[in-house]
Amino acid sequence: MSRIWSAQQLAIFKHFEFETKRNLVVRARAGTGKTTTIIEAINFAPEQKILLAAFNAEIAKELSAKIAGNPRAEAKTLHGLGFAFLRSAWQGVRVEATNGQRAWDLALAAASTAPDSIVKLIANLHTKVREINPFARNIADVLDVAYRFDLLPDTEEKVWVEAKVAAAALEAVRAAKLRTAEIDFADMIFLPLVHGFVRPWFQLVVVDEAQDMSDSQLKLAVGACKRDGRIIIVGDNRQAIYGFRGADTGSLDRLKGELNAVELGLTITYRCASSIVALAKEIVPDYVSAPTAPLGVISTVGKDAMFAGARAGDFVISRTNAPLVEVCLTLLKQGVRATIRGRDIGKGILALIRKLRAKSPVELIGSLTSWKKAELERAAALGEKGEARTQFVNDQFDLIVALTEGSISLKEIEDRLFNLFSDDNAAGKVICTTVHKIKGQETDRTWLLEGTFQIKGEEASNIRYVAITRAKTQLNWVKGFEKIKKTEE
Numbered sequence: 001m002s003r004i005w006s007a008q009q010l011a012i013f014k015h016f017e018f019e020t021k022r023n024l025v026v027r028a029r030a031g032t033g034k035t036t037t038i039i040e041a042i043n044f045a046p047e048q049k050i051l052l053a054a055f056n057a058e059i060a061k062e063l064s065a066k067i068a069g070n071p072r073a074e075a076k077t078l079h080g081l082g083f084a085f086l087r088s089a090w091q092g093v094r095v096e097a098t099n100g101q102r103a104w105d106l107a108l109a110a111a112s113t114a115p116d117s118i119v120k121l122i123a124n125l126h127t128k129v130r131e132i133n134p135f136a137r138n139i140a141d142v143l144d145v146a147y148r149f150d151l152l153p154d155t156e157e158k159v160w161v162e163a164k165v166a167a168a169a170l171e172a173v174r175a176a177k178l179r180t181a182e183i184d185f186a187d188m189i190f191l192p193l194v195h196g197f198v199r200p201w202f203q204l205v206v207v208d209e210a211q212d213m214s215d216s217q218l219k220l221a222v223g224a225c226k227r228d229g230r231i232i233i234v235g236d237n238r239q240a241i242y243g244f245r246g247a248d249t250g251s252l253d254r255l256k257g258e259l260n261a262v263e264l265g266l267t268i269t270y271r272c273a274s275s276i277v278a279l280a281k282e283i284v285p286d287y288v289s290a291p292t293a294p295l296g297v298i299s300t301v302g303k304d305a306m307f308a309g310a311r312a313g314d315f316v317i318s319r320t321n322a323p324l325v326e327v328c329l330t331l332l333k334q335g336v337r338a339t340i341r342g343r344d345i346g347k348g349i350l351a352l353i354r355k356l357r358a359k360s361p362v363e364l365i366g367s368l369t370s371w372k373k374a375e376l377e378r379a380a381a382l383g384e385k386g387e388a389r390t391q392f393v394n395d396q397f398d399l400i401v402a403l404t405e406g407s408i409s410l411k412e413i414e415d416r417l418f419n420l421f422s423d424d425n426a427a428g429k430v431i432c433t434t435v436h437k438i439k440g441q442e443t444d445r446t447w448l449l450e451g452t453f454q455i456k457g458e459e460a461s462n463i464r465y466v467a468i469t470r471a472k473t474q475l476n477w478v479k480g481f482e483k484i485k486k487t488e489e
Contacts, residue, residue: 005040006268008264008265008266008267008268009033009037009040009266011264012026012037012038012041012264012266013040013041013044014044015041015262015264016041016042016044016045016232017044017045017046019230019262020046020047020230021230022230022261022262023230023231023232023233023259023260023261023262024230024231024232024233024261024262024263024264025232025233025234025252025255025256025259025261025262025263025264026038026232026233026234026235026263026264026265026266027235027236027237027252027263027264027265027266027267028234028235028236028265028266029236029238029265029266029267029269029284029286029287030236030239030269030271030272030280030287030465030466030469031269031270031271031272031442031469032266032267032268032269032270033266033270034208034234034266035063035066035208037266038052038206038208038234039063039066039067042067042070042073042206043070045072045204047072047202047203047204047229048072048203049072049201049202049203049204050070050072050073050074050202050203050204050205050206051073051074051075051076051081051201051202051204051205051206051221051224052067052073052074052075052076052206052208053075053076053077053078053081053205053206053207053208053213053221054075054076054077054208054209055077055208055209055212055213056077057077057080059077059208059209060075060076060077060080061075063075063208078189078213078217078218078220078221079185079188079189079217080188081220081221081224082188082189082191082192082193082220083095083183083188085192085197085198085199085220086183086187086188086191086192086197088197088199089192089195089197090179092181093180093181093182093183094181094182094183095182095183095184095185096182096183096184097182099184100123100184102180102182102183102184102187103123103124103126103127103184103186104119104120104123106123106126106172106175106176107119107120107122107123107126107168107169107172109172109175110122110126110168110169110171110172110175111160111165111168114160114168115160118153118157118160118165121151121152121153121165122165122168122169122172123172124151125142125145125146125151125165125166125169126142126169126170126172126173126176127184127186128145128149128151128186128246129141129142129145129169129170129173130173130176130186130187130189130190131186131189131190131214131216131246132145132148132149132214132215132216132246133145133216134189134190134193134194134216135193135194136170136173138170139163139166139167139170141170142166142167142169142170142173143162143163143166146162146165146166146169147382147385147386148385148388149244149246149388150388150389150392152165152378152389153165155374155375155377155378156374176190176191177191177194177195189214189216189217189220190216192220193216193219193220198219198220198223198224199223199224200223200224200225200226200227200229201224201226202224202225202226202229203225203226203228203229203230204225204229204230204231204232205221205222205224205225205229205230205231205232206231206232206234207221207231207232207233207234207235208234208235209234209235210233210234210235210248210251210252210255211235211236211237211239211240211242211247211248211249211251211252212235212239212240212242212247213247213248213251214246214247214248215248215251218248218251218255222255222259231255231259231261233251233252233255233256233259233261235251235252236252237249237250237252237253238283238284238461238462238465239439239462239465239466240459240462241435241436241439241459241462241463241466242436243459244388249459265286267286267287267288268288268289268290269287269288269289269290269293269469270290270293271442271469271472272289272293272296272469272471272472273289273293273294273295273296273297273471273472273473273474274289274293274294274295274296275295275296275297275298276296276298276468276469276471276472276473276475277289277293279298279468279475280465280468280469283461283462283464283465283468284465294473296471296472296473296474296475297473297474297475298474298475298476298477299474299475299476299477300450300476300477300479301476301477301478301479302478302479302480303478303479303480303481305476305478306327306447306476306478307327307330307331307334309476310331310336310338310430310447311336311430312337312427312428312429312430313430313431313443313444313445314430314431314443314445314446314447315430315431315432315433315438315441315443315445315446315447315470315471316338316430316431316432316433316446316447316449316478317433317434317435317438317446317447317448317449317467317470318432318433318434318435318448318449318452318481319434319435319449319452319453319455319460319463319467320391320395320398320434320452321340321342321345321395321399321434322395322398322399322401322402323398323402323449323452323481324340324432324433324434325340325399325402325403325420326402327432327449328340328420328430328432329402329416329420331430331432336430337428337429337430338429338430338431338432339420339421339422339424339426339429339430339431339432340420340421340422340432340433341421341422341423341426341431341432341433341434341437341438342421342423342433342434342437343421343422343423344423345421346417346418346420346421346422348396349396349399349400349403349417349421350414350417352371352396352400353400353410353413353414356368356371358410359410360409360410361404361407361408361409361410361413364400364404364410364413365401365404368397368400368401369397371397372393372394372397375389375393376390376393376394379393400413403416403417431443435463435466435467436463438470439466441470442469442470442471442472443470443471443472444471444472444473444474445471445473445474445475445476446467446470446471446474446475446476447476447478448467448468448475448476448477448478449478449481450477450478450479450481451479451480451481452481453467
């Protein structure tokens, strides 16, 4: 039985087949069958060499399996593409055997007298600069990245102040340009761009999830397209929530102008019930439910109702991490299997706790309070550049306070961290998660911690839209989680 395609999908197929001289932007909303549509559309394209650029290796693997029957197309991450460009220019180059060693060595060479904590900071900073601004020219460029991604020395550091750290990071970036036998992940984008190794290998380049790509990644994709070829950009500007990670969140509209592209939409969702679509439509007006969509359920409940009703497979979604600790601990105490998505979060919290060198939970809270005060003062002095730091500091503080509640030792707190935060298979569990950790996934029923979403701004609206559209049939707003004060956002 042949599949029935929508008018929107047929229009995209037609463009792939006949508009061989026109670039295209496909604005695809949540749950609209984007991947299925693009895979089918590629079959209509007449080009003999096609690249489907994927956001990460896992997605690239899935897409490769889906286009396996089309010998004209290949799916790659843009890092994978960059590595291919690099190997064509530097024969024998390989990925480092020990993850992080290259970044550390470059940082140590630039700051040989620095303590290990500062070397690590410089390593992280120059790596981020290579990823986000490969053509950084001066300390100001590096400091811009440091402020944006909170890669700054501690407030008590008197020798290795911000400017000195930035200068060392810039030196490391310059040293990273030299030919080497071993590269790291950041080099896969950095080196092809700074050395001009990018080559127009493809007649058609299709970039999936463009709103999640960095500007550097997108430059690589555009450069990979032949002069007489075409580029198709696919994404959802309203799912742009990774600006903090370096994504070019305005990429769809920017590239539409730069490429003189036409636009087609995928706005009919086959995921969400019509009542859930109506709620999301308040944020994204062109969002439409499928004709066959069920009505679905939207309700507002209290904490107790969530704790009594949450079951395996449900998502409990918050904008910030701290409230999830209370949720997960309570569910576990009730005998409900639950986990918090994000092992990296747990590792970061553990590192902060150990850095504070407290000897008891009470002493930890005291040291944490002093740390928070100093960090918020520094963030406030940065103005808008410090907003991300302010939010991060408040969330870290609240999360650790929640972890210490009822604990009698630091070991108990550390054990909680290991038991709560995980990225392992969560089958049979309630998944407690931030929006950023669950993007791209869906489930029948979700519980959204309402108070954590009561903030303003475009990215906040995007986060709310992504959260709403994770539910297929039932969405529960959960009251009882306080709104974050404006001064603490």
